[in-house]
Amino acid sequence: MKLKFKYLLYFILLVLFYQGCGIFDTRDPEEPVTIRSTYFPPVSADIVIDNLGYAILEKNSENYNKCFSVTNYSYVPDSRSQQQYEQIFSGWNITSEKQYLDNLINQQEGGNSSSVLFLDNERLTQLSTDSARYQADYIFVFQHNRINIPKSSRGRLNMIIASDENAFFYIRKWEDFRMNDTDFTWSEFKANFSY
Secondary structure (H helix, E strand, O other): OHHHHHHHHHHHHHHHHHHHOOOOOOOOOOOOOOOOOOOOOOOOHHHHHHHHHHHHHOOOHHHHHOOEOOOOOEEEOOHHHHHHOHHHHOOOOHHHHHHHHHHHHHOEOOOOOOEEEEEEEEEEEEEEOOEEEEEEEEEEEEOEOOOOOOOEEEEEEEEEEEEOOOOOEEEEEEEEEOOOOOOOOHHHHHHHOOO
């Protein structure tokens, strides 16, 4: 009996000791890591452009990729990039788009670096009830940590935006154009961050 009492006393002391050092205390939950996500159902061509801008601003590659047609997307780089990076762009598709942006996001400069898309001289032309042409001058800025690659690009883009069988609009074709010989274009961003 004395032996059982001794073990019971040890057990009680052990429990009190562990409770005293907080091992059984609950901890405050950590804040969840969330990615900002502004995405609107693309029921018109102009909403696709808005979604593209938000995806870049929020560095959200999932929403960025939702802007492109899954079945028949094509990208045409500016002519100089087409020659210089022919191997990269020969099989460019929506998977390439996501991979490029993921690589860019993974190489951002600091945790809260800025990324933004400025569009000017915009023109949206309705081609039919289910397709439109969007043209604009762009400046694409992304603060990354790679040396010898500019942090901004400029040029002119031309997009064909069309709806699918669900009446949602997506970018089917994207053409990039160099406006000046000295410009670093979006195509060059894509080529340099494709791997």
